[in-house]
Amino acid sequence: MEDRIFRTAMGKFATGVTVITTKIGGKVHGMTANAFVSVSLNPKLILVSIGEDASINPLIKEAGTFAVSILNEDQEDLSAYFAGQIKEERQIDFDTFNDAPVIKDALANITCTVQNSVIAGDHTLYIGEVTDLRVQDGEPLAFFEGKYKKIT
Template structure:
């Protein structure tokens, strides 16, 4: 099957956008990801899916921790920075700590997790994270991703 057909089909599933944060050698690292899902309420588990070539993959494996930062609509720049799409421009990013895990300032939800299991499936690794702590900011709307483009709730509803 053609890759483009697969990506176009998956792109029909409108999602939010997250930045997955972790650390290695006391240095924070972020990567944009929309493959994120809630898994279990008791215990509280989430899953992320990280490509085999991503530099953050060995960092999450070694540290055993990651943060999921659900981006606000004013954070498209952050999404592009952490997807490697804005290398030449300076975009200020500020990391904070939530229960000892690096998270991104300005996200509408910060979720800090411990890796409890990992599964290599095809060219991605699924990490199951047990939630340590959560911090919410209800004052902003989410950034959305649909059909390969960034959107906002406003552009969807009008």
């Protein structure tokens, strides 16, 4: 099967957009991800799928912690930036929540410890046990057919 038809099919599943962040030795790294799932209520678990080649992958492994920020409809630029689609180097003013770097003004900031990780093909699935979270009102940034959408 061609990669393109797989991506086209997966792109029919409309998602929100998150930025995954982690901190190791005082250094913060962020990456855009839409492969995010709510997994379990008791205990509270979530899952993210991170490409094996992504530079954040070994950092999460080493840190054992990560955070998920669910982006609002005005944060498309941040999504493109943390997907490496904007080449300039920027000074990002992260917020600190539960001692973790998170994206300011996101609809939700969720901090996690890695409860389990599974290599699945060319990605690693990180199951995170939620240590804290906070939410705020607003409309989401959506991703559908490889394009950003607003749902309002």
